[in-house]
Amino acid sequence: MHSLPGEPTAPLETRSVFQTLPDPAFRLDRRGTILDLNAAAQAELQPGGASLIGRPIQDTRLKDIAQQVPAALERIASDGATLTIEYCVDPPATQTHYEVRLSALPAQEILVLIRDITARKLAEYALRESDAQFRVISENITDAFWIRSPDMREVRYVSPAFQRIWGRPAKTLYGAPHKWVEFIVPEDREHVVRTFSALTTVARSLDVEYRIERPDGERRWVRVRGFQVRDAEDKLICHAGIVTDTTERKLAHAELDATHKQLMEASRRAGMAEIATNVLHNVGNILNSVTVSAGLARSALGTSQAQGLRRAVQMLDEHAGDLGSFLTQDDKGRMLPGYLSDISKALLQEQQEMSEELEHLTRSIDHIREVVTTQQSYAGKAGLVAPARIGDLVEDALRINGDALERDGVTVIREIGAVPRARLDRSRILQILVNLIGNAREALQEMPPESRRVTVSAEVADGGRLRICVKDEGEGISEDVRTRIFAHGFTTRKHGHGFGLHSCVQAAGEMGGSLTVRSDGPGKGATFILEVPLDPAEPKA
Ligand SMILES: Nc1ncnc2c1ncn2[C@@H]1O[C@H](COP(=O)(O)OP(=O)(O)O)[C@@H](O)[C@H]1O
Ligand SMILES: [Mg+2]
Numbered sequence: 001m002h003s004l005p006g007e008p009t010a011p012l013e014t015r016s017v018f019q020t021l022p023d024p025a026f027r028l029d030r031r032g033t034i035l036d037l038n039a040a041a042q043a044e045l046q047p048g049g050a051s052l053i054g055r056p057i058q059d060t061r062l063k064d065i066a067q068q069v070p071a072a073l074e075r076i077a078s079d080g081a082t083l084t085i086e087y088c089v090d091p092p093a094t095q096t097h098y099e100v101r102l103s104a105l106p107a108q109e110i111l112v113l114i115r116d117i118t119a120r121k122l123a124e125y126a127l128r129e130s131d132a133q134f135r136v137i138s139e140n141i142t143d144a145f146w147i148r149s150p151d152m153r154e155v156r157y158v159s160p161a162f163q164r165i166w167g168r169p170a171k172t173l174y175g176a177p178h179k180w181v182e183f184i185v186p187e188d189r190e191h192v193v194r195t196f197s198a199l200t201t202v203a204r205s206l207d208v209e210y211r212i213e214r215p216d217g218e219r220r221w222v223r224v225r226g227f228q229v230r231d232a233e234d235k236l237i238c239h240a241g242i243v244t245d246t247t248e249r250k251l252a253h254a255e256l257d258a259t260h261k262q263l264m265e266a267s268r269r270a271g272m273a274e275i276a277t278n279v280l281h282n283v284g285n286i287l288n289s290v291t292v293s294a295g296l297a298r299s300a301l302g303t304s305q306a307q308g309l310r311r312a313v314q315m316l317d318e319h320a321g322d323l324g325s326f327l328t329q330d331d332k333g334r335m336l337p338g339y340l341s342d343i344s345k346a347l348l349q350e351q352q353e354m355s356e357e358l359e360h361l362t363r364s365i366d367h368i369r370e371v372v373t374t375q376q377s378y379a380g381k382a383g384l385v386a387p388a389r390i391g392d393l394v395e396d397a398l399r400i401n402g403d404a405l406e407r408d409g410v411t412v413i414r415e416i417g418a419v420p421r422a423r424l425d426r427s428r429i430l431q432i433l434v435n436l437i438g439n440a441r442e443a444l445q446e447m448p449p450e451s452r453r454v455t456v457s458a459e460v461a462d463g464g465r466l467r468i469c470v471k472d473e474g475e476g477i478s479e480d481v482r483t484r485i486f487a488h489g490f491t492t493r494k495h496g497h498g499f500g501l502h503s504c505v506q507a508a509g510e511m512g513g514s515l516t517v518r519s520d521g522p523g524k525g526a527t528f529i530l531e532v533p534l535d536p537a538e539p540k541a
Pocket of ligand 2: 435438439500501
């Protein structure tokens with residue numbers, strides 16, 4: 001006789017072990033009849049029911065096990081091995097997964113051990129599902145991504161998008177963890193490698209943009225965001241990275257930059273053109289007065305008393321032989337001395353007038369030369385910073401506007417405070433001042449002569465900046481106009497372009513400064529305030 005675990009005849013200890021096994025266990029004969037079972041099995045197979053001893057296994061929840069019995073017996077007979085099967089009951093609602101182990105007992109009996117593996121199974125399913133999701137994502141997103149071992153030496157995963165960006169199959173990277181460096185353009189290589197090595201040491205994440213070269217020689221920009229992946233205990237599990245192809249964006253940016261530069265240049269030219277317009281305007285006015293002076297001189301010459309003198313001299317010539325009797329007895333001859341005296345007086349006066357006209361002409365020509373020279377000393381030098389006195393710059397700006405201001409009867413008031421000689425962008429400041437003074441003059445045109453005043457002031461403002469104000473008592477600015485006044489192309493003037501103020505704010509910004517406007521409203525004048533950093537030319541002693 002043999003002693004079997006659950007058999008009533010088995011030794012007491014063996015039976016009690018069998019009974020107290022936490023996992024359900026029972027004994028079957030070769031036809032699938034339950035010979036014995038422990039409490040756990042009774043609870044699992046027929047909770048609260050009558051004892052299953054002597055009942056066929058087909059009557060229980062595990063009825064399918066009956067079909068496994070012949071196979072198990074065959075296996076056991078051939079190699080004595082245990083047959084393990086996994087088994088799911090009541091799918092799909094209250095799914096319970098069992099692991100059922102059938103092992104041989106003597107006399108063709110089978111010991112069945114059951115373990116509930118539902119929790120493990122569900123975890124497995126969840127994992128498989130998330131794995132499937134991961135695959136769907138990684139295969140479909142346009143960004144590429146990779147996973148590397150904690151020491152970065154091993155490439156664990158590279159998504160298919162790698163091929164699209166790099167033009168090489170993702171498998172090039174598996175087993176060749178350093179290969180990716182070769183695909184970086186040489187100029188960017190060092191920087192990128194340094195950034196990546198920080199990820200394994202000090203940095204928890206990285207964000208780097210660099211260029212790669214495809215097999216066909218095409219270069220593309222990529223942005224890589226890499227990060228460490230850590231578990232709940234903060235242990236480093238792996239590194240992962242997401243790669244975005246930023247080539248199109250880069251190109252668009254470059255184009256934007258180029259367009260921006262062109263716009264700036266156009267605006268700078270517009271600003272210079274505004275000065276040129278002022279210069280031409282001034283020179284044109286001066287030329288007008290030159291023409292008038294020259295015309296006056298010419299007509300004066302045409303009607304000159306010199307003609308009369310010539311006729312008198314001719315008469316004297318004709319009477320050279322009897323000059324005495326001609327002057328005393330001839331009617332014409334007797335009038336000659338008086339006539340000569342009148343002519344000489346008129347000639348003197350004529351000479352005086354002519355020399356005044358000539359002086360005016362010379363002055364006008366000098367004035368033209370001055371304006372042109374001033375303009376030339378600034379032209380094309382934007383960005384050149386040189387020591388200068390703000391007072392001199394103000395004078396130059398006034399000179400360029402000079403004639404027009406004078407003609408419109410504008411009084412200019414200068415309030416130049418104690419400002420040290422400073423390193424200034426002369427060209428840009430002049431451009432701004434000429435524009436502001438020109439605008440002030442235009443704003444004064446409709447005003448009564450006694451209020452045609454412009455005040456130009458310069459001082460060191462709080463915070464050590466240089467503040468230059470151009471204030472007029474002209475037509476003023478409404479709130480509506482004020483908000484649009486610096487916009488490119490905004491003008492209310494019949495012959496305006498609306499480029500002036502726009503180019504001025506731009507120039508102010510380029511100097512690290514600002515240009516603002518204040519006005520109490522229509523009819524109340526306006527003040528334009530230019531502020532630029534003050535960088536004294538000589539350090540204070
Ligand atoms: N000092 C000022 N007082 C009143 N309005 C002004 C003054 N300066 C500028 N403006 C307004 O701002 C507009 C834009 O000036 P600006 O950019 O120089 O262009 P433009 O002189 O060609 O009109 C002017 O048309 C005018 O309406
Ligand atoms: Mg203007």
